[in-house]
Amino acid sequence: MTTRRFTVRRESWPLARPFAISRGVKTAAEVLVCEIVDGRAKGRGECVPYARYGETLDSVSAEIAGVAARLEAGADRAEIAALLKPGAARNVIDCALWDLDAKQADEPAWQRAGLPPPQAAITAYTISLDTPEAMGAAAAEAATRPLLKLKLGADDPVACVAAVRRSAPNARLIADPNEGWSFEQLRAIAPELVQLGLELVEQPIPAADDHQLVGWTSPLILCADESFHVAADIAALSDRYSAVNIKLDKAGGFTEAVACLRAAEAAGLKIMVGCMVATSLAMAPAALLAGSATYVDLDGPLLLKQDRGDGIVFDGSLMHPPPRTLWG
Numbered sequence: 001m002t003t004r005r006f007t008v009r010r011e012s013w014p015l016a017r018p019f020a021i022s023r024g025v026k027t028a029a030e031v032l033v034c035e036i037v038d039g040r041a042k043g044r045g046e047c048v049p050y051a052r053y054g055e056t057l058d059s060v061s062a063e064i065a066g067v068a069a070r071l072e073a074g075a076d077r078a079e080i081a082a083l084l085k086p087g088a089a090r091n092v093i094d095c096a097l098w099d100l101d102a103k104q105a106d107e108p109a110w111q112r113a114g115l116p117p118p119q120a121a122i123t124a125y126t127i128s129l130d131t132p133e134a135m136g137a138a139a140a141e142a143a144t145r146p147l148l149k150l151k152l153g154a155d156d157p158v159a160c161v162a163a164v165r166r167s168a169p170n171a172r173l174i175a176d177p178n179e180g181w182s183f184e185q186l187r188a189i190a191p192e193l194v195q196l197g198l199e200l201v202e203q204p205i206p207a208a209d210d211h212q213l214v215g216w217t218s219p220l221i222l223c224a225d226e227s228f229h230v231a232a233d234i235a236a237l238s239d240r241y242s243a244v245n246i247k248l249d250k251a252g253g254f255t256e257a258v259a260c261l262r263a264a265e266a267a268g269l270k271i272m273v274g275c276m277v278a279t280s281l282a283m284a285p286a287a288l289l290a291g292s293a294t295y296v297d298l299d300g301p302l303l304l305k306q307d308r309g310d311g312i313v314f315d316g317s318l319m320h321p322p323p324r325t326l327w328g
Helices: 058-074 079-085 088-105 131-139 157-167 183-195 208-214 231-237 254-267 280-287
Strands: 007-021 024-038 040-049 126-128 147-151 172-176 197-201 219-225 243-244 272-275
Touching: 007 058, 024 058, 024 088, 024 157, 040 088, 058 079, 058 088, 079 088, 079 254, 088 254, 126 131, 126 157, 131 157, 147 157, 147 280, 157 172, 183 197, 183 208, 219 272, 243 254, 254 272, 254 280
Parallel strands: 126 147, 147 172, 172 197, 197 219, 219 243, 243 272
Antiparallel strands: 007 024, 024 040
């Protein structure tokens, strides 16, 4: 008979400064944390409900509550995957179960998943959407960071990139318009962005419109984000994008994220490992994928006023492997 106890709670983590993307502004990371206690072992997970996918704190909490009895009765990851669709609810439970299993077996999660030992990695640091002048000023403060990610909108994206480039001449640059451009705008400005040294752009146009990318040779690396959730999506994307962004809150957990990694590698696509704005507890499972990624974008804790006390250690943009006391 199982001795499991399952709890979920909401947490709010204030940001160091307002964080703006093309869809809006946030001032705190609103997360859900699940804990599964079985005997002396406790597994934890963290998720961020995302309105772009029709999620709220209440809706995700309701999804989680709907399977709580099954979890306390001993449900495993496969059963939860059958009960819940990919998304934040499945992610937080899947990650909590991975953490619990790793602690019960006294075997690290990376090893149980067949991944290489985690190593320190350089993460992108995000410059929030603003005017070109404000983004240039923010980039000046972050000029020593080796990789900057720029949140862009439809207004003045080239001017914003140019301002950042002037302020951070040695940084590598990537960008994310969050579906904010049209295909015509992308095609028109791509050559200018390349001249400014921009390497990659995430989901430049709406996911519903990305069929327009078929047959176009982009001078930039195009990375699918909102168009890409689970491993089964890969087949329909490889003629449109040359990279995919793996996020656990989209995929529905560490289990599916590992499957996404394998599928992207098999398809010859570059890999970005990304995140929502959250604490180190949400970053930890994703960090185990970083060794296979061309681009690591796990700077969520760097955007907070304060991270968890047992969080990941960052030396500037160098992210150290997550401690097993945190997760996995």
